[in-house]
Amino acid sequence: xxxxxxxxxxASVGALFFAWLLQFTVIPRWFLTPGRxxxxxxxxxxxxxxxRKGWGPYLFAATGGLMVxxxxxxxxxxxxxxxxxxxxxxxRVLQAFTRVSLALAVILTTSxxxxxxxxxxxxxxxxxxxxxxxxxxxxxxxxxxxxxxxxMTILFFIALHLLPNKLVLMIQK
Amino acid sequence: MYLFRDxxxxxxxxxxxxxxLVMFLTAGPERDPISIERFWVEFTAPVAEMMxxxxxxxxxxxxxxxxxxxxxxxNRELTRRIAELEAAENERALLEQENHQLQNLLGLVERxxxxxxxxxxxxxxxxxxxxxxxxxxxxxxxxxxDQVVVAPGGLVGRIRSVTTRTAKVMLLTSPESGIGVxxxxxxxxxxAEGQLLEPNQLRTTLFHPQAVVANGDVMVTSEIGERxxxxxxxxxxxxxxxxxxxxxxxxxxxxxxxxxxxxNVLVLEVSGTGRIQWWETVRDFPIRPEQEGxx
Numbered sequence: 001x002x003x004x005x006x007x008x009x010x011a012s013v014g015a016l017f018f019a020w021l022l023q024f025t026v027i028p029r030w031f032l033t034p035g036r037x038x039x040x041x042x043x044x045x046x047x048x049x050x051x052r053k054g055w056g057p058y059l060f061a062a063t064g065g066l067m068v069x070x071x072x073x074x075x076x077x078x079x080x081x082x083x084x085x086x087x088x089x090x091x092r093v094l095q096a097f098t099r100v101s102l103a104l105a106v107i108l109t110t111s112x113x114x115x116x117x118x119x120x121x122x123x124x125x126x127x128x129x130x131x132x133x134x135x136x137x138x139x140x141x142x143x144x145x146x147x148x149x150x151x152m153t154i155l156f157f158i159a160l161h162l163l164p165n166k167l168v169l170m171i172q173k
Numbered sequence: 174m175y176l177f178r179d180x181x182x183x184x185x186x187x188x189x190x191x192x193x194l195v196m197f198l199t200a201g202p203e204r205d206p207i208s209i210e211r212f213w214v215e216f217t218a219p220v221a222e223m224m225x226x227x228x229x230x231x232x233x234x235x236x237x238x239x240x241x242x243x244x245x246x247x248n249r250e251l252t253r254r255i256a257e258l259e260a261a262e263n264e265r266a267l268l269e270q271e272n273h274q275l276q277n278l279l280g281l282v283e284r285x286x287x288x289x290x291x292x293x294x295x296x297x298x299x300x301x302x303x304x305x306x307x308x309x310x311x312x313x314x315x316x317x318x319d320q321v322v323v324a325p326g327g328l329v330g331r332i333r334s335v336t337t338r339t340a341k342v343m344l345l346t347s348p349e350s351g352i353g354v355x356x357x358x359x360x361x362x363x364x365a366e367g368q369l370l371e372p373n374q375l376r377t378t379l380f381h382p383q384a385v386v387a388n389g390d391v392m393v394t395s396e397i398g399e400r401x402x403x404x405x406x407x408x409x410x411x412x413x414x415x416x417x418x419x420x421x422x423x424x425x426x427x428x429x430x431x432x433x434x435x436x437n438v439l440v441l442e443v444s445g446t447g448r449i450q451w452w453e454t455v456r457d458f459p460i461r462p463e464q465e466g467x468x
Contacts, residue, residue, distance in 0.1 A: 025224040028297035029232070032433055034370050035301045068299055070213035073206050073334055073341060076199040077192035084188070124302035127200065130348045131302070132370040139370060140301050
């Protein structure tokens with residue numbers, strides 16, 4: 001079993017915590033539409049796309065999911081499960097590819113985003129939250145997915161082309 | 174190899190079942206946070222507060238730059254409006270005095286006492302499926318579940334859960350929220366509900382189809398329902414409609430408080446019964462409670 005490198009793990013968890021902090025404080029203020037981007041999910045997806053080795057991606061995905069779960073005070077474990085599912089799906093699909101292009105990253109992330117938002121919406125319905133019928137449900141799921149697709153395009157482009165190579169290599173260790 | 178694969182499948186199943194069990198046990202919306210949730214929210218509260226402060230300042234700077242050209246005009250308009258309101262306030266004080274005297278004569282005196290605990294908003298629901306706030310005051314500062322939360326403009330929501338030093342507020346625009354309201358001008362009663370798709374609107378159903386209500390009318394909390402004391406401003410009517418069977422009147426109400434930009438709130442401790450004297454309650458509302466060292 002290959003455990004994650006401590007330095008790369010700390011850098012990735014630091015980025016994850018910062019994304020969580022933005023998601024908890026700033027994103028809900030600045031995105032007043034029914035859906036909003038999910039930065040925690042995006043950071044998890046980027047790290048998995050850059051680092052596909054060993055147990056690190058699963059552990060990282062579970063950590064991110066737990067961070068979100070611990071602040072929602074409802075269905076503890078839902079986001080852990082969803083992020084683990086994202087890790088499984090991404091790692092399975094990536095087995096067929098030697099390198100990850102921007103287009104592949106965006107397609108995979110958008111599909112996963114659609115999947116997790118549908119599940120979150122269904123759980124909200126089970127929890128007794130009125131989502132405004134099928135149209136409301138669809139609007140929230142699609143807006144969130146669209147935001148995530150656009151943000152992924154920007155963030156993954158930055159990760160591939162603008163981040164110093166040393167930092168990317170550190171994440172990939 | 175096959176054994177390894179089997180182990181992985183068994184491990185995945187065990188993890189899934191464990192998480193499903195935890196989800197089932199923690200599903201209730203009105204439950205108290207468990208210890209790990211309490212620890213996390215309190216551990217991250219100082220950093221979240223700092224981040225919120227930075228966001229507040231950024232918002233303020235952007236708003237200042239964007240609104241600078243209109244500030245002079247707005248200042249003149251506000252000066253004129255203050256003079257009008259001072260005159261109206263004098264008239265209201267006289268009427269209130271007269272009202273008290275008449276109630277005393279009829280033996281209808283109601284006693285309501287309101288105290289406020291100032292708090293700062295440090296975070297918000299991260300997902301798209303609910304509307305909640307986290308504030309930096311908790312059980313240690315006297316906050317309890319179901320207490321009413323207001324801002325100078327009017328109602329914000331109610332306390333949903335409490336930890337030692339933080340509390341979660343369910344916003345009035347949350348899809349789980351339903352509030353007994355009435356038209357301030359004629360006391361027509363109804364129920365205002367939050368909408369997930371329209372975060373800045375409350376769908377309000379008035380019980381009487383012939384209720385007289387118009388755009389711009391102010392809605393306040395009503396005596397119906399036990400969660401909120403009567404008389405707290407909720408919002409302004411932005412559209413009026415009748416439901417498809419013509420039995421009820423549907424009104425869209427825009428909250429008086431900008432819940433998306435809210436930084437400071439007041440958690441009310443209400444005892445007794447009666448209508449809240451709104452202006453008296455929020456007159457001394459501090460702009461930045463954390464700077465006054467309140468805890």
